[in-house]
Amino acid sequence: MNFKKLFPILFLFLSFNFYAQNDSSKDKKEQIRAMKVAFFTTELDLTSSEAEKFWPLYNTYDDKQFELRHQKMKGYFKRMQGDNLDKLSEKEASALLGQIQDNEEDLFNLRKRFIANIKEVLPSIKILKLKKAEEDFNRKLLQQYKDKGSNK
Structure with missing residues (x-):
């Protein structure tokens, strides 16, 4: 089979x-x-050659992305639950917003570095297929x- x-x-x-x-x-x-x-x-x-090079790069990217999305953002959103948000001063809210924006920028830069690295391993069509596969999954x-x- x-x-x-x-x-x-x-x-x-x-x-x-x-x-x-x-x-x-x-x-x-x-x-x-x-x-x-x-x-x-x-x-x-x-191909087996592509897979051998692809998976270590992808797993490293995926782990870092998970950390940025779930670990850091969890702390931010915990501070915004219930009536905690209403208790924030304007200065605290501005600082929290800045942290969230920095985290989103880190995610964007991580994705850019990953794409640059993966271009050395996969043709562009497979990188597009990867993006679609991630969404579908x-x-x-x-x-x-x-x-x-x-x-x-």
């Missing part, structure tokens, strides 16, 4: 497994990463989450 035919099956198996277990967030992150690898491998049709993951919530 061709590996390209196995990846969608693996993706489906992992997605069911992802919701069947109640593991720690680190385990869930690893399950999502495995699903992402299977999905991207199918969508991007990477996130949409699919969100849909599974919604479906899980509606089945309770």
Whole structure:
């Protein structure tokens, strides 16, 4: 059986497994990463040489992006929950807004560096396919989450 035919099956198996277990967030992150690898491998049709160079770059980028989006932003949004936002002075609100903007700029610069690095590994068409695959994967993951919530 061709590996390209196995990846969608693996993706489906992992997605069911992802919701069947109640593991720690680190385990869930690893399950999502495995699903992402299977999905991207199918969508991007990477050669073994491309995959060997691509995945270390992508995983480093993905980890840093996760840190910027979830770890730093979590702190910012925690300060804005409930009536905390109304208790901020104008100076504190301005400082918080500046931190959020700096974080968003860091995300933008991270993406630019990643694209520059990945251009040495993949042709532009596959980089565009990567962008589409990321969007499709996130949409699919969100849909599974919604479906899980509606089945309770």
